[in-house]
Amino acid sequence: MARKIISERFDKKGNNTLEGYKSNGGYQSFDKLFAMKPDDVIDHVKRSGLRGRGGAGFPTGMKWSFVPKSTEKPKYLCVNADEGEPGTFKDRLILELDPHALIEGIIVCCYAVGIETAYVYIRGEYDYPIARFTAAVEEAYKAGLLGGNACGKGIKIDVVVHKGAGAYICGEETGLIESLEGKKGQPRPKPPFPAVEGAFACPTVVNNVETISALPWIINNGAETYASIGTEKSTGTMLFSISGMVEKPGVYEGEFGVNLWDFIEECTGGVKGGKKLKAVIPGGSSSAILTAEEARNTNLDYESIAAAGSMVGSGAIMVLDEDTSIVKALEVVLRFYAHESCGQCPPCRDGTYWLYEIVNRIRMGKGRPEDIDLLFSICPDMSGRTICVLADSAAIPTKSYLEKFRAEFEAAIDHANPPERRLEAGGVNPEARAL
Ligand code: SF4
DSSP states (O other): OBOOSTTTTTTSTTTTSHHHHHHTTOSOOHHHHHHSOHHHHHHHHHHHTOBOSSSSOOBHHHHHHTSOSSOSSOOEEEEEEOOOSTTOOSHHHHHHHOHHHHHHHHHHHHHHHTOSEEEEEEOTTOHHHHHHHHHHHHHHHHTTSSEEEETTTTEEEEEEEEEOOSOGGGGSHHHHHHHHTTSOOOOOOSSSOTTTSOGGGSOEEEEEHHHHHTHHHHHHHOHHHHHTSBOSSSBSEEEEEEEESBSSOEEEEEETTEEHHHHHHHHHOSBGGGOOEEEEEOSSTTSOOEEHHHHHTOEESHHHHHHTTOOOTTSEEEEEETTOOHHHHHHHHHHHHHHHOOSSSHHHHHHHHHHHHHHHHHHTTOOOTTHHHHHHHHGGGTTTOSSSTHHHHHHHHHHHHHHHSHHHHHHHHHHHSOHHHHHHTTTSOHHHHHO
């Protein structure tokens, strides 16, 4: 069930160095790569079915094909290593343990799309991954893999490591570009999309670390081989960061199409301490929650998780056991989004804050009888009305936690409003009203 493509070299000592990576089979895609025309490489990636591993799951080859072929402007690659979604911690392992795989993948992408400069935007908290990746880039320059005559092929490929300042919203592609340009990291309205007008108003490919790191394997082993792994529309494997109440949290690679709970159980040993499973958050904190039954009856691929009402997202799976308070879990999620809203759009700036405040008072034992309806009424006004999807990232979990675990919210509110006090206060606990 667990299958290694991306993580196959993670446990090999010294693999972070050029010498170690080469001795483990690295940098072997170039003969096949440069034997193809750039357009053929794009077609090859399309046929592999590789989808973006950063959250949206957009087909990678198709994204590349949106970049104009004949343009006077330079083209850029932005590798998104911001990895700010709560529960996600997979890309850091690539940066630390297999940095040359990312560099080799960058060379593949730059050659295919005709890009001369790649920016790798790494979140500011990742000091160690930044150091490991920067050292690998320096080695690649010294070896002639990067620079004015990259790989001895007469093409120019430069890699620039850019350290972010720790804002979640800079993981959104246009927020990342704004930040890279030295401005406030706030998302831009789309269109224009980055493929046409991205970094410095030039055509730009934005891809996640894991997506780019999969490219050497696809070139080496063939598009059809990659497409034969997983399911028809969710090809290949993905790294999943599994956290929460499991025996052995960590990063595990799995083939798409397996049963979600079987995969979690096989990798982590199941729920910690033999407790009962309550719920699974399958794709990071912005995804809809799945009940234990749904998690047991859903496969781990883009289509199956979507059919269950949630998403694969960034592959951040969080497991909640029978003792976990759903009210508290939602409060934590909403506190994060209220804090990280960049503030440009009122439905997001105000909506995330309102959702957090209401769930916070429910959790504090000061909830009001009308609070559940109030939360439900706020969510639709946040979804699809903003520049980026951060507002949805708060509204979607709110709606799903309330729908699937309503009784927990009602119990918390009932506790704040026992029947005798409701009569005294004309319907609600006066302390709750006073908040
Ligand atoms: Fe900023 Fe939120 Fe609007 Fe996104 S949705 S641009 S985070 S205010």
